[in-house]
Amino acid sequence: MEIFRLNRTEEHDNYAARFGASDGIILVFPLYTDAMPGIVMAFIEKLSPWIGRMKGKRLGFIIHSGFPEPAHSRYIQRYLEWLCSKFQAEYAGTCVMGGSEGLRYMNEGSMDNKRLLFNRLGHDFISRGRFSPDTLKRIAGKEKLPVAMRFWFRLTGFSNAYWDMLLKKNHAYDTRFARPYSVE
Structure with a gap:
């Protein structure tokens, strides 16, 4: 192998x-x-x-x-x-x-x-x-999470916990919704 x-x-x-x-x-x-x-x-x-x-x-x-x-x-x-x-x-x-x-x-x-x-x-x-x-x-x-579990993830924000931790660790949490390329 x-x-x-x-x-x-x-x-x-x-x-x-x-x-x-x-x-x-x-x-x-x-x-x-x-x-x-x-x-x-x-x-x-x-x-x-x-x-x-x-x-x-x-x-x-x-x-x-x-x-x-x-x-x-x-x-x-x-x-x-x-x-x-x-x-x-x-x-x-x-x-x-x-x-x-x-x-x-x-x-x-x-x-x-x-x-x-x-x-x-x-x-x-x-x-x-x-x-x-x-x-x-x-x-x-x-194959798919039960509806109640999907709702819980959204309600608690748990599904974002890992990404939020990384953003905070890299001092980027406050700018997570920034849209630097948007044309408005």
Whole structure:
């Protein structure tokens, strides 16, 4: 198993060449404001020589985001399924995990369940060539938060707590509604 870090953009050509030589690939990336990061898209564009030439190869994806609901990532999931068809690769599935922004604040013990699920995901990819639908469902959790919880988030401002903390830490809280480019 090899790990390639796409933030090393000078290596994208090398990674793209190795992409087609691999039997199984899992591409992991975060979701930023409902979209695939540009650095990931730049890498995917480097893969154009492999279009239609990956029969018998498996391709899986893991998308994580700060949004608590996996519903935000389903549009990208559909794009990734389409991408597999363009490559003529076997689609191994897309794992969608919301709420990952908060993971760095969790203690090790509370991460055990997620770690076990991701280990199972990797095991399924190696042994079966695809992600288990049950494991994907367990990692994703509820597709949408219950209405009462969404209302509570809005009412209490809890959903903004993390961002407000960052704004205060960077002395930008008082200007959070600034519109420097507006024409009025």
